[in-house]
Amino acid sequence: MIIMSNQPCVYILASGRHATLYIGVTGHLFERIHQHRTGVFDGFTRRYGVQRLVWFEHQADFPTAIALEKKLKRWRREWKVALIEKDNPFWEDRAMVLGLPPLDQA
Known part of the structure; x- marks a missing residue:
């Protein structure tokens, strides 16, 4: 799968199966997931260990992506x-599928 930079994407992260969920939107999915995994920013995903990308969908433009995220x-x-x-x-x-290594299953 080829992922272009600045391609609007809505994504869902989870801390585990049927666990805590986080929904976000980005134009740089690889970089954003890497940020969530490394805990670059304080916030919800870092606090609750939400790092597993369980769903994502590319959108035609940012207004559409943001509308889907809100929905x-x-x-x-x-x-x-x-x-x-x-x-x-x-x-x-x-x-x-984005080229990131698998999460530790510890």
Whole structure:
């Protein structure tokens, strides 16, 4: 999969299967996931160990991506789980398709 820089993308991270979720939007998915994993910024994902990329979807432009992010954040948890499990039933880390190493399974 070729990921272009500055390509709008909505993503969902999880701390584990059926665990804490985080929804975000970025134009640089590889870099953003790397930031979440290394804890560069203080905040929700660092505090709760939310690092596993379980779902992402590229969008045509940033207004569309931001609108989808806001929509997903308003969804009920079971709808988010269903969205993830539609293509990722075991909540596997999808960051490896971006070229990132797998998370430690400790």
